[in-house]
Amino acid sequence: MDYENFSKQLKAISDPNRLKIIDLLSCGTLCACDLLEHFEFTQPTLSHHMKILQEAGIVSAKRVGKWQHYTLESSFIAGFNNNVSTLFENGPECACHCKK
């Protein structure tokens, strides 16, 4: 498995505020201003977090008028779950190259 790539996905997720953003988006698409209401930090900070989530392929954005609509990428979730499985399980791709 590609540790570098999986590491980037994990780092994008492993911030408490971004975890909450993902949790919020798991219910459906939201715009930035709706997201911001759930947090104590400033708008530029949200913008920064959303950029990180987008660059990691976790969230997609779409402008609708003045608003940015953010959506969880289902393809990311599938790939992520796949990586978690192969990481913890003693599969044929295991780094130790042992016979299972």
Place this chain on the structure above:
Amino acid sequence: MDYENFSKQLKAISDPNRLKIIDLLSCGTLCACDLLEHFEFTQPTLSHHMKILQEAGIVSAKRVGKWQHYTLESSFIAGFNNNVSTLFENGPECACHCKK
């Protein structure tokens, strides 16, 4: 869900070298010197990584003579998978508090 706690677990995992360590341990218990053979960094660096994994409850250690035997904590894996599920799924604990 406890974002702070899940964030700590994720941060402990989200380093490419620690991912590889976990992958290696998914095949079974290994000592530090066996682990070290798979990496380019120095022994103190491995020691540092193992400490982080232990403090996060991901790995347990047991001295056997001169060697430290490291084992993946199955309880961690169960809890981690649980957190991943509740994060991505629109469950009753979702941060948006919407009716499902």
Place this chain on the structure above:
DNA sequence: ATTAAACATAGACGCTTATCTATATGAAGT
């Protein structure tokens, strides 16, 4: 055309992290 609202970018600051070298500890063999 102006203004206001929603969002992005730039730059700065303090904190954390991954790595290294040097050294300490601890167990086992001679």
Place this chain on the structure above:
DNA sequence: ACTTCATATAGATAAGCGTCTATGTTTAAT
């Protein structure tokens, strides 16, 4: 006792991260 092997700790350094304030950009309404 001394040495050797396996591992841990201490301290330093450079890079990355999360947050802020200040400012820019874009869209829509008046």
